[in-house]
Amino acid sequence: MTAVSSLQRTLAGEYAAVYCYGVIGGRVSASKHPVLAGRTAQAYATHRARRDQLIGMVRDAGATPVASAVSYELPGQTGTTEELAATATELELRCARLYADMVENTSLVHRQWAIDALADAAVRQLGFTGAASAFPGVPGLPY
């Protein structure tokens, strides 16, 4: 995979994350679950910023950023607070895998961006329902 392809793939993932966090944020009661609401809002802002940064990276690389889809299927249920938190966790796990792939396929400033994003996603998912692991973003390894 080329570096630009990796950037585009990560960007597509950020589009999905922004959309899904928008949906999740709209279904979390800020008065009943202020912590989850706050973490969801923070995640939404973070992924929106990452989306914009990736668009800039792709353009700087001389390519046209991939377009966002009209809508995305959420990677989980959203009927209860627990389901919303679990869906947010799954979003972060998916983003972490994309960031890890981007580390592998890029170098210098783009790799540094992905390294930081991976650690950030790994920590953020702990705030929902996620558990720690030995190799965040890299499935298939022990623990």
Place this chain on the structure above:
Amino acid sequence: MLSGCTIGSRPEPLPPVHEPTPGVDPDVVVASHTLAAEQAMLDRVGAVIARHPGLQPRLSTVAVVHQAHVQLLTRAVPGSASPSGTATGTASPSPTGTASPSSSGSASPTTGPSSASPGPDTTEVPRKPADAVRWLADHENALCLFDKQQAFTARSGAFARLLASMAAAAAQQAVLLGSPAHGPGGGR
């Protein structure tokens, strides 16, 4: 609130990030240095448990994480039966994700340092358990930064991916150790 791998609390110098050695694959040097740092972290966890046995349940996950890192990196450093040596080989590290440590080693949460060690050195471990946990959290932060630097400098993309993942794991442990009330699913 959630912030792992923060700058500002490096307890002590870690191994040099990258020093070119003639005749040695630079990624082997990276693997060797990272292995030494991960083993040192594992030894610290063992030392804390030796001094504060009551912390063992809380620290078992930390030990499992770094033990997994040590096992994988040991495979990446040619001729490193023990992780303390420097790189002497010329072969490329090959932690492609297909190498899987033995199930017996990864399934049980062994919490001590390597069996070759005479025993954990507890002289640096703070006397109070809460201080000892914070001490570990600070070292996790430092290790996270170190692993990030290694990931940045690695020549192999696949190896960089694993090192970045190890940095992320250290960031997670720093947060979990630094925030007693924080845990999976906590704080809805």
